[in-house]
Every structure is written in structure tokens, then in C-alpha cells.
Amino acid sequence: MWQTPSLPARPAIILLVILLFADCPMRAGADPGNPLPWGYELWLKFAPVSDSVLASQYRASLEGIVMEPVGATQEIAYRELTEGIGNMLSRPLLPRTTTSGGNLLVAATLDRLPTRFREFLGERKIPAEGFLIREVADGPRKHILLTAADDAGLLYGAYRLLRLVQTHRPLSGLDQLDAPKARLRMLNHWDNLDRSIERGYAGFSIFNWHTLPDFRDPRYEDYARANASLGINATAVTNVNANALVLTEAYIDKARALADIFRPYGIRLYLTARFSAPMEIGGLDTADPLDPRVSAWWRDKAGEIYRAIPDFGGFLVKANSEGQPGPQNYGRSHREGANMLADALGPFGGNVIWRAFVYSEEDPEDRAKQAYSEFAPEDGKFRDNVLLQVKNGPIDFQPREPIHPLFGAMPETPLLVEFQITKEYLGFATHLAFLPKLFEEVLQTDTYREGPGSTVARVVDGSLHGKALSGMAGVANIGTDINWTGHPFGQADWYGFGRLAWDPYLSSGQLAEEWVRATFGNDPVLVASLKDMMLRSREAVVNYMNPLGLHHLFDTGHHYGPGPWVDDLSRPEWNPVYYHQADASGIGFDRSATGSNAVAQYAPELATRYGSLETCPEEFLLWFHHVPWDYRLRSGHTLWEGLGLKYQEGVDTVVGMLADWQELESRLPQEVYRDVSMRLQIQLREARWWKYACMQYFRTFSGMDFPQGMEPPEHPLEYYKALRFPFAPGIRPRWN
Ligand code: GCW
Numbered sequence: 001m002w003q004t005p006s007l008p009a010r011p012a013i014i015l016l017v018i019l020l021f022a023d024c025p026m027r028a029g030a031d032p033g034n035p036l037p038w039g040y041e042l043w044l045k046f047a048p049v050s051d052s053v054l055a056s057q058y059r060a061s062l063e064g065i066v067m068e069p070v071g072a073t074q075e076i077a078y079r080e081l082t083e084g085i086g087n088m089l090s091r092p093l094l095p096r097t098t099t100s101g102g103n104l105l106v107a108a109t110l111d112r113l114p115t116r117f118r119e120f121l122g123e124r125k126i127p128a129e130g131f132l133i134r135e136v137a138d139g140p141r142k143h144i145l146l147t148a149a150d151d152a153g154l155l156y157g158a159y160r161l162l163r164l165v166q167t168h169r170p171l172s173g174l175d176q177l178d179a180p181k182a183r184l185r186m187l188n189h190w191d192n193l194d195r196s197i198e199r200g201y202a203g204f205s206i207f208n209w210h211t212l213p214d215f216r217d218p219r220y221e222d223y224a225r226a227n228a229s230l231g232i233n234a235t236a237v238t239n240v241n242a243n244a245l246v247l248t249e250a251y252i253d254k255a256r257a258l259a260d261i262f263r264p265y266g267i268r269l270y271l272t273a274r275f276s277a278p279m280e281i282g283g284l285d286t287a288d289p290l291d292p293r294v295s296a297w298w299r300d301k302a303g304e305i306y307r308a309i310p311d312f313g314g315f316l317v318k319a320n321s322e323g324q325p326g327p328q329n330y331g332r333s334h335r336e337g338a339n340m341l342a343d344a345l346g347p348f349g350g351n352v353i354w355r356a357f358v359y360s361e362e363d364p365e366d367r368a369k370q371a372y373s374e375f376a377p378e379d380g381k382f383r384d385n386v387l388l389q390v391k392n393g394p395i396d397f398q399p400r401e402p403i404h405p406l407f408g409a410m411p412e413t414p415l416l417v418e419f420q421i422t423k424e425y426l427g428f429a430t431h432l433a434f435l436p437k438l439f440e441e442v443l444q445t446d447t448y449r450e451g452p453g454s455t456v457a458r459v460v461d462g463s464l465h466g467k468a469l470s471g472m473a474g475v476a477n478i479g480t481d482i483n484w485t486g487h488p489f490g491q492a493d494w495y496g497f498g499r500l501a502w503d504p505y506l507s508s509g510q511l512a513e514e515w516v517r518a519t520f521g522n523d524p525v526l527v528a529s530l531k532d533m534m535l536r537s538r539e540a541v542v543n544y545m546n547p548l549g550l551h552h553l554f555d556t557g558h559h560y561g562p563g564p565w566v567d568d569l570s571r572p573e574w575n576p577v578y579y580h581q582a583d584a585s586g587i588g589f590d591r592s593a594t595g596s597n598a599v600a601q602y603a604p605e606l607a608t609r610y611g612s613l614e615t616c617p618e619e620f621l622l623w624f625h626h627v628p629w630d631y632r633l634r635s636g637h638t639l640w641e642g643l644g645l646k647y648q649e650g651v652d653t654v655v656g657m658l659a660d661w662q663e664l665e666s667r668l669p670q671e672v673y674r675d676v677s678m679r680l681q682i683q684l685r686e687a688r689w690w691k692y693a694c695m696q697y698f699r700t701f702s703g704m705d706f707p708q709g710m711e712p713p714e715h716p717l718e719y720y721k722a723l724r725f726p727f728a729p730g731i732r733p734r735w736n
Contacts, residue, residue, distance in 0.1 A: 043518035058088070058165055065082060066097060067107040078107075080162060081107065101141075126148055130180070131156055133175075134174060159230075186416070188473050189237050190239045198732050228267065231498060237270075240318035246272070249304070268311055270312075271312075276325035288330035298341060314385070321359070367573040379409070389418045390415060400441075405601035429490055429679075431686070437535060446605075448602075448603035491515070491519065499514070541650065544691055553579065558725055558728035558731050590624075598624075613631075643698065658680045658681070691711075
């Protein structure tokens with residue numbers, strides 16, 4: 001049941017949803033009386049605790065609440081606690097004072113905490129945005145104390161307590177002091193001003209710039225709430241392939257409305273800055289960062305924005321990449337461009353987030369090497385408020401990549417790790433691939449930059465080089481679809497991203513379990529089975545799309561489905577043939593010392609491991625080496641056989657996922673059961689498509705028979721080559 005009607009957004013959303021679904025017959029399986037279709041509430045359902053023993057234990061521990069909220073953020077925390085706990089315990093959580101009887105929830109920021117509760121903190125300090133939740137004794141009574149140094153911390157603590165109850169964790173003996181490990185925990189929306197979304201697969205942009213600032217869609221607040229429940233504290237709401245219009249007066253006013261909604265949820269707004277904006281909207285004839293008129297324009301612009309949005313986060317910038325304008329258009333460096341913008345924002349406390357995703361059509365160097373070559377020598381030369389945002393791998397959000405060599409290589413420069421939550425290269429919104437598994441793999445990889453243990457997680461939390469400013473950005477998978485993410489399991493990717501941005505050391509298993517419990521309830525069979533399915537799912541995608549280190553075999557432009565044969569695009573690195581390099585002698589990109597020597601950009605430990613055929617992990621084999629077709633894999637199979645069997649393994653895993661899902665039918669809401677069943681069928685069909693298309697194509701080089709154990713292709717190669725998808729979603733609009 002959806003029982004949080006006093007949150008301001010609720011009534012309007014109910015109305016909106018009723019209007020949207022006015023013509024729909026009541027769907028089978030929908031919860032009677034619940035006007036929201038499955039999925040809108042995300043992981044924030046706060047359903048009644050089904051286990052009656054547990055429910056009475058919780059009721060005994062939470063007999064009332066002592067809290068006097070001050071200000072908008074604390075008001076939200078109060079509402080969330082009373083409504084969420086009220087729902088879960090199926091009885092209201094009423095206000096009390098500490099002198100009234102019972103076991104109570106006592107919640108306040110430290111400055112307002114009754115003195116006798118302060119002693120429970122002991123020597124411990126609560127960091128900014130952190131909180132303490134602790135069961136404390138008060139004579140014969142036991143209270144749950146929730147306290148924080150600031151409002152955001154109190155809100156995050158409220159969501160933590162709600163999660164503990166929602167996932168059926170015991171409250172007795174509770175003692176959790178937690179705080180975000182990284183300062184910036186950010187979503188990046190590739191949303192255009194016309195509401196199309198680059199690489200968006202869940203509808204249109206939720207940000208309706210046309211009706212802003214006056215129409216404040218209730219969904220904006222629900223969006224902020226969902227993010228805050230994970231600890232996400234920043235969002236860039238416009239595409240990095242930016243439109244300068246967002247920096248005009250009218251749009252700044254629209255952005256102000258969004259920032260006002262996000263603020264009480266602890267979220268700071270960022271905008272993307274098109275480098276040529278001084279020309280496009282400022283009337284200048286240049287955007288040269290060293291031209292004083294240009295820097296003055298940006299300073300004025302920053303002032304204008306901060307007058308409207310005093311806590312504006314700053315600019316996110318994609319420059320001189322894939323056709324975007326940038327400082328290099330004027331013979332200036334990325335550093336000169338970034339520092340000029342940093343000087344404009346600095347006086348107001350704003351940041352410049354400069355993306356390291358650059359590769360040039362004039363540069364014949366291996367694309368995987370270009371970002372490192374460009375930025376590593378600039379370490380220490382950026383202003384303090386410049387963060388470099390680096391994708392998790394050196395190419396582009398592939399199902400699997402080795403880590404980006406820049407991690408740990410710029411000790412003097414604040415860094416943000418960029419992940420893609422939207423599944424541009426992992427099957428859009430029809431394939432199930434639990435991304436926290438991918439994120440975890442990256443975060444736990446050792447860069448060896450400061451000796452063993454120099455993991456990417458330590459780059460995210462800043463501890464590797466003692467950075468106060470660092471964090472994680474994720475390209476959002478959110479759109480106007482009623483369940484936000486298209487695929488119901490896409491919600492788990494948003495969830496897992498946010499939780500990992502808060503704490504990059506969390507395990508994907510824990511996150512899968514939390515999400516399943518919060519989303520589907522605590523039925524142990526469901527929890528075990530779905531968790532298992534989610535944890536297998538990402539490897540399945542790797543295997544049926546890009547096994548053994550293959551990468552970027554995606555069809556051109558839309559990146560939907562396989563196109564390993566594509567070789568006719570103007571820029572070499574836009575063609576899949578550039579990446580797989582298949583020929584009669586073998587397949588793979590030689591990035592060892594005999595090839596592009598990209599391995600040399602890593603710390604010696606990784607360079608040696610990846611650089612030699614003997615020690616290179618097989619999951620990266622064809623990423624780093626060009627390998628003969630008859631090369632023996634560790635399994636004893638030849639490379640050709642192993643490749644076919646990996647594709648087959650990917651398909652087989654999806655067959656298993658579908659079977660597992662079907663077993664769970666009676667335990668799942670009908671509508672979500674049917675939804676995911678259909679998506680899994682599509683995933684299975686497409687997994688086979690990948691296998692058949694790629695293996696048929698590679699056979700034109702290997703000349704070998706398909707290995708035993710691999711299903712023979714359904715169609716000839718020409719069939720797969722002829723497939724066209726002119727309206728596949730997510731492609732960049734022409735006017736960018
Ligand atoms: O993955 C590529 C996408 C582009 C995207 C670019 C980037 C926003 O295909 O659509 O542009 O990465 O990250 O800038």
C-alpha cells in the first residue's frame with residue numbers, strides 16, 4: 001500500500017497516475033486500492049512487515065518518536081520516519097517526549113540532542129553528512145537514538161533506519177556510525193532540453209524545461225527523494241553534449257526551480273557548460289579561454305547563476321571530444337580551458353568537472369591510450385576546484401573493460417570515477433544485467449599506484465592520495481517510464497550505484513539483497529533466487545556480447561546489437577573492426593609492448609600482468625593481445641573453440657535466468673512477473689543473435705567449424721548484416 005500521502009508530492013502524483021491510467025482496465029495482480037502501478041515507488045515502498053514476530057519486536061522498540069524537526073530537511077526526515085515506520089508497523093508512530101513512557105525513537109542533530117543522550121556518542125565523532133543510530137539504555141527502557149552533525153546526516157540516518165526495518169534487520173544492539181566515504185556522489189543526466197535523452201531507454205527526460213519554472217512536476221521531488229535515500233548529493237541535469245541555451249537567463253530561472261526542490265534533499269544542482277557558449281549566447285566572436293572577454297563573460301555568467309542558485313554545484317564539461325567545442329579549437333589545452341572556468345566559479349565555491357573522455361580523429365594513437373597521454377602530464381596544474389571525471393575503462397562503458405590507466409596516476413588532481421548506469425552497451429532496458437557487479441569489479445581492482453591495496457575504491461574515497469574532494473558519477477538510466485528505468489531491474493542499478501557512491505567498499509551481493517528485500521519483500525526463496533540471478537546476469541552479457549576481452553563490436557550509432565563487420569565509418573576508431581582486428585592469423589588488439597603498448601600506462605604490476613600472454617587474465621585476453629585462432633586457452637580448448645563456447649555460455653545463462661524467473665511466478669506481483677518474462681525472452685533472443693552474428697563473421701577469418709557444444713546459427717551471415725534499426729532509441733539529436 002502506498003501510504004505516504006502527506007509528503008507534498010504524493011496527492012499530485014496519485015492524480016497524475018490516475019489520469020495517465022484512466023483508460024486502462026484494472027490490471028490483474030495490481031494491489032487493490034493502490035493507485036500506483038508497480039515500480040513507481042522504487043525501493044521506498046515501506047510495506048508492512050509480514051513476519052508477525054518481527055513486527056511485534058519492532059513495535060516494542062519503536063513505541064513513539066521524539067523529534068522536533070527544524071527546517072525543511074529535518075521536516076522531510078520526520079515525515080519519512082513517521083510515515084515509513086508507521087506503514088511498516090501498521091500503526092502510527094506518534095510523537096512523544098522523553099518523559100513519556102515506552103521505548104522511543106529519539107532523533108535530533110547533535111546541537112539539539114538532549115544532553116543526557118550526548119554521552120552515548122562517547123569519543124566518537126560524527127563526520128559531515130554522517131549519522132549514528134544506536135540502541136541506548138534509559139533505565140529499564142531502550143531507545144533508538146538517531147543523531148547527526150548536520151541536517152543531511154539526519155536525513156540519511158532516517159533512510160538507513162527505514163532500510164533496516166524494511167530489510168528485516170534486528171534493532172536490538174544496533175550501533176551504526178556511518179558517513180559517506182566520498183564527498184561527491186553524483187548523477188549525470190544525458191538529457192536534452194527537448195526531453196530526448198542521449199542513450200536513454202526509459203522514456204523521455206523527467207525534466208520538462210518547457211513548463212519550468214512554474215510547473216513543478218511532483219516527480220522532481222520524488223526523484224530527489226529517491227536519490228537522497230541512497231546518499232546521492234549532486235546531479236547534472238543536462239547532457240554533456242551540451243546546449244548553450246541552458247545558460248541563458250530564462251533557463252537559469254528554470255534551473256533555479258529544480259535546485260529549490262532538490263536543496264532540502266541535500267542535492268546540489270550542476271549544469272553542463274558548452275565551451276562555445278560565449279559565442280552562441282554571449283555575442284562574442286571567440287571562446288578562446290585566454291581571451292579576457294571570454295573569461296569575463298564566464299565570470300559574469302557564474303555570478304548570474306549564483307544569484308539564482310546560491311548553492312549551485314558548478315559545471316560539468318565535455319570539451320574537444322566527439323565534436324564538442326573546447327579550448328583546443330583555439331590551440332589551448334584542456335588545463336587552460338578548465339582553469340579558466342574554475343576561476344569563474346571559484347569565488348562562489350563552485351566546481352568544474354572536466355571529463356577525460358577525449359580521443360581525437362587526428363591522433364593515430366590507440367584510442368585506449370589517448371586520455372592518459374593527454375591528462376597525466378597535466379597533474380598538479382589544475383585549480384583546486386577542478387575535478388577530472390574519468391570513465392571506468394579506457395574505451396567506453398563496455399560490458400567489461402580493464403580499469404582506466406588514469407586511476408591513481410594523478411596524485412595531485414581530484415578525481416571522479418564515471419560509470420554508466422544506463423545500458424548503452426549492455427542491452428538497453430530489455431536485458432537484465434545487474435551493474436553493481438561491474439562497478440564492484442572496477443572499484444576493487446588494484447591500481448598498484450601506491451603499492452598493493454591501491455584500489456579504485458580508494459581513488460573514489462580520496463584516501464589513496466589524501467584528497468578531500470573525490471567521488472563517483474553515474475550516467476542516469478531514468479526517464480518518464482512509470483517505473484523510472486524501463487526494466488524493473490534497472491532500478492537495482494540506480495540503487496546499487498548510489499549505495500556504492502556512498503561506500504565503494506560494499507559488495508554487489510549485499511546490494512542485490514538489500515534491493516530485492518526493499519523491492520519485492522523478504523520472502524527467503526525470492527531473496528535467494530533473485531539475488532543469485534542478478535549476480536550471474538552481468539557475466540552473461542559479457543559472454544554473449546564481448547567474451548574474452550573483445551570490445552566495441554556494437555552496431556554503429558545506436559549500439560543496438562552486433563556489428564563486428566562495420567568498417568566504413570570515417571574515423572577508424574568508430575569502426576568495430578578497429579577493436580577486434582580479426583584476420584586469418586587470429587583476433588584481438590595487441591596492446592602489449594609489441595603493439596600499441598597501452599599496457600605501459602599502468603603501474604608495473606598491471607603492465608607486466610596484462611602485457612604477457614601467459615599472465616594476462618583470459619577475460620582481458622583479446623583486449624591486450626592479438627591471439628592465433630589455434631592458441632590453447634587454460635581450459636585446453638583452442639581460442640576459436642573457447643570463443644564459441646563463451647558465447648554459448650552467455651546464452652545458456654540467460655536460459656537459466658528465464659527458468660529461475662518462471663519458477664518464481666507465484667511469489668511475484670503478476671504485472672512485474674509478466675514484464676520481466678517478456679524482457680528475458682527478448683534478452684534470450686538477442687543473446688543468440690549476438691552469438692550467431694559474431695561467430696559467423698569471425699569464421700570468415702578463422703575458417704574453422706563451429707565448436708561442439710555451440711548451437712549452429714539460425715541464419716547466414718548476410719541476414720545479420722542486413723538488419724537495420726532506424727528508430728532504435730537513445731541516439732544524439734542532430735542539433736547538438
Ligand atoms: O559512449 C559514448 C556515447 C555518446 C556519449 C559519449 C560520452 C554523451 O555513445 O553518446 O555522449 O560516450 O560519454 O561523452
